Amino acid sequence: MDFEAVDFWGLDAELSEEEIQIRNAVRAMVDREVLPIIGKCFEEGHFPMHVIPVVAEMGLLGANLHGYGCPGIGEVAYGLVMQELERGDSGIRSFVSVQGSLAMYPIYTFGSDEQRQKWLPGMAKGEIIGCFGLTEPDFGSNPAGMRTYAVKASDRWVITGNKMWITNGNIAQVAVIWAGTEDGFRGFIVPTDTPGFRARLVEHKFSLRASVTSELILDNVEVPLDAVLPGVVGLKGALACLSAARYGISWGVVGSAMAVYDEALRYAKERVQFSKPIAGYQLVQEKLVEMLTEISKAQLVNLRMGRMKERGLLRPHHISFAKRNNVAMARRTAQLGREILGANGIMYDYQVGRHLCNIETVYTYEGTHDIHTLVLGKEITKIAAFE
Amino acid sequence: MKILVTAKRVTDPNAKIKLKSDKSGIQTDGLEYKPNPFCENAIEEALRLNETHGGEVVVVSIGPSDVQATIRTALAMGAHRGILVTGLDDHQMDSDLVARVFAELYKRERPDLFLLGKQAIDGDSNQVGQLLAEYLEIGQACFASKVEIHGSEAIVTREVDGGLEKIAVGMPAVITADLRLNEPRYASLPGIVKARKKSIDEIDIRSLGIDTHLKVETVAYEEPKTRGGGVTFVGGVDELVGKLKSEAKAI
Numbered sequence: 285m286d287f288e289a290v291d292f293w294g295l296d297a298e299l300s301e302e303e304i305q306i307r308n309a310v311r312a313m314v315d316r317e318v319l320p321i322i323g324k325c326f327e328e329g330h331f332p333m334h335v336i337p338v339v340a341e342m343g344l345l346g347a348n349l350h351g352y353g354c355p356g357i358g359e360v361a362y363g364l365v366m367q368e369l370e371r372g373d374s375g376i377r378s379f380v381s382v383q384g385s386l387a388m389y390p391i392y393t394f395g396s397d398e399q400r401q402k403w404l405p406g407m408a409k410g411e412i413i414g415c416f417g418l419t420e421p422d423f424g425s426n427p428a429g430m431r432t433y434a435v436k437a438s439d440r441w442v443i444t445g446n447k448m449w450i451t452n453g454n455i456a457q458v459a460v461i462w463a464g465t466e467d468g469f470r471g472f473i474v475p476t477d478t479p480g481f482r483a484r485l486v487e488h489k490f491s492l493r494a495s496v497t498s499e500l501i502l503d504n505v506e507v508p509l510d511a512v513l514p515g516v517v518g519l520k521g522a523l524a525c526l527s528a529a530r531y532g533i534s535w536g537v538v539g540s541a542m543a544v545y546d547e548a549l550r551y552a553k554e555r556v557q558f559s560k561p562i563a564g565y566q567l568v569q570e571k572l573v574e575m576l577t578e579i580s581k582a583q584l585v586n587l588r589m590g591r592m593k594e595r596g597l598l599r600p601h602h603i604s605f606a607k608r609n610n611v612a613m614a615r616r617t618a619q620l621g622r623e624i625l626g627a628n629g630i631m632y633d634y635q636v637g638r639h640l641c642n643i644e645t646v647y648t649y650e651g652t653h654d655i656h657t658l659v660l661g662k663e664i665t666k667i668a669a670f671e
Numbered sequence: 672m673k674i675l676v677t678a679k680r681v682t683d684p685n686a687k688i689k690l691k692s693d694k695s696g697i698q699t700d701g702l703e704y705k706p707n708p709f710c711e712n713a714i715e716e717a718l719r720l721n722e723t724h725g726g727e728v729v730v731v732s733i734g735p736s737d738v739q740a741t742i743r744t745a746l747a748m749g750a751h752r753g754i755l756v757t758g759l760d761d762h763q764m765d766s767d768l769v770a771r772v773f774a775e776l777y778k779r780e781r782p783d784l785f786l787l788g789k790q791a792i793d794g795d796s797n798q799v800g801q802l803l804a805e806y807l808e809i810g811q812a813c814f815a816s817k818v819e820i821h822g823s824e825a826i827v828t829r830e831v832d833g834g835l836e837k838i839a840v841g842m843p844a845v846i847t848a849d850l851r852l853n854e855p856r857y858a859s860l861p862g863i864v865k866a867r868k869k870s871i872d873e874i875d876i877r878s879l880g881i882d883t884h885l886k887v888e889t890v891a892y893e894e895p896k897t898r899g900g901g902v903t904f905v906g907g908v909d910e911l912v913g914k915l916k917s918e919a920k921a922i
Binding site for chain 1: 683747857858859860861866
């Protein structure tokens with residue numbers, strides 16, 4: 285049965301024909317390549333590697349970047365790509381987010397032309413997988429405390445430190461590593477086969493199981509002087525990457541919520557208890573209405589956010605608003621969907637349980653819900669509550 | 672090699688179809704359309720043949736201007752340009768008229784191959800390819816599951832009852848695509864962006880000089896009979912056998 289998307293406010297009328305075509309192409313791909321296998325991948329705890337060449341061939345890696353083999357689509361179209369991928373699974377969307385927004389984007393934005401020529405075409409083709417090392421075991425919400433440090437010698441940089449919760453770490457050929465230096469925080473392009481670089485798989489997760497999560501260990505890793513990203517000094521570089529990724533997350537989780545809602549609505553209409561389908565009972569209707577309402581509001585936020593990004597008007601606090609609101613919405617939606625499905629809601633035959641577990645990761649990665657609350661609090665009051 | 676290939680739009684097979692109150696057709700307000708899956712197979716094959724043999728792939732369709740979106744999808748997959756014959760709504764066509772329109776396009780474009788889906792999944796008529804070949808007096812190979820080009824011949828494997836039949840047909844020829852011919856590619860993002868700049872010529876049906884009179888008259892549409900409730904038996908085998916004989920008349 286084909287997925288039916290939520291469009292209560294007729295927002296399709298606000299999209300261009302090209303945006304709709306892009307969305308439909310990714311939706312069809314997810315139907316065919318992701319949904320048939322993703323439950324099993326999640327259960328077995330592995331990332332479906334066969335999806336990489338498919339998404340690369342479609343041009344989904346670094347899709348909103350221009351040149352270097354990237355298609356340069358608009359920001360709303362890019363958001364719709366993220367939405368459709370996460371309708372399949374948060375792990376698939378995370379893979380594409382990390383490759384595009386966290387690995388390719390910093391090379392594209394802060395890299396030299398040589399660095400861009402060297403890395404981006406292969407990354408767009410999915411032949412080179414990237415990861416992003418900012419968070420450390422002891423420094424999550426406070427990245428400025430990071431211990432990873434790079435020392436400049438006459439002809440090289442020497443980097444030492446640990447990075448934690450790194451999506452794609454074990455399958456990456458290149459890592460963008462953020463480290464302190466004498467001059468402030470810098471980003472480094474580090475090939476993962478450099479001596480002293482090690483990735484350790486993070487196992488025993490109950491969330492984002494169809495995604496590779498790693499710890500990166502850098503023990504006196506030596507890279508040439510031109511491995512540093514020349515375009516930025518300070519944390520603002522890393523934070524710009526996070527803004528780009530959070531933008532994608534805000535769209536993505538609406539896809540997750542729409543998958544849950546679609547499944548819950550179908551189930552409620554088919555599942556008969558007592559004398560009628562459970563969709564006919566007030567408590568179930570209240571849940572469905574709550575889901576529909578919150579999904580629709582998040583869609584409105586996303587569309588406005590995307591158009592603002594296209595016009596260069598978007599500021600980080602807008603993205604904090606969207607990430608905070610939309611992920612919390614998707615988390616609540618997954619809970620409600622799982623309630624409607626009753627016992628079936630815990631089974632891999634259905635999607636809600638997988639989305640329910642995945643969103644727990646999305647809720648706290650890329651800036652926790654609470655941190656985004658404080659970002660917005662600071663924006664309103666001009667008083668920082670986290671310093 | 673120049674290939675004409677069809678891109679028909681069909682109503683979304685998963686949409687709930689409602690009939691007009693006078694039963695003259697289906698309600699089309701708010702209905703979503705998708706490309707006919709067999710046309711997608713034909714388009715994919717045209718693109719693959721083009722990758723090997725070069726030339727041009729021209730996508731053709733008939734219908735109102737918004738059928739451009741269906742053609743655009745094929746252009747996004749990699750076809751070179753499109754032709755849309757306008758002036759007829761979906762319900763103002765039968766297989767014969769469609770075949771005669773395509774025959775006119777054939778005469779204008781002179782392709783080496785005319786590829787079509789074996790049928791559309793809305794009307795399920797399965798006639799256009801065969802009629803088209805007849806009107807053009809050229810060879811046809813319908814229900815293709817494999818197409819190879821050898822010189823001036825197309826070697827086509829056809830799915831027939833109980834097995835496969837391999838035939839050679841001289842070009843130009845009409846070939847209709849079956850489901851197992853290939854797996855259509857996804858439109859890529861660069862393909863979708865490029866498709867925006869590709870041309871779609873609109874040709875008014877009146878300029879083709881074709882008699883648009885239909886040979887098939889649709890009398891009425893009916894909804895399928897709704898399924899009756901099941902019967903539960905609590906008695907023994909004798910009662911069941913009796914009811915199968917007397918009520919169901921199954922034995």
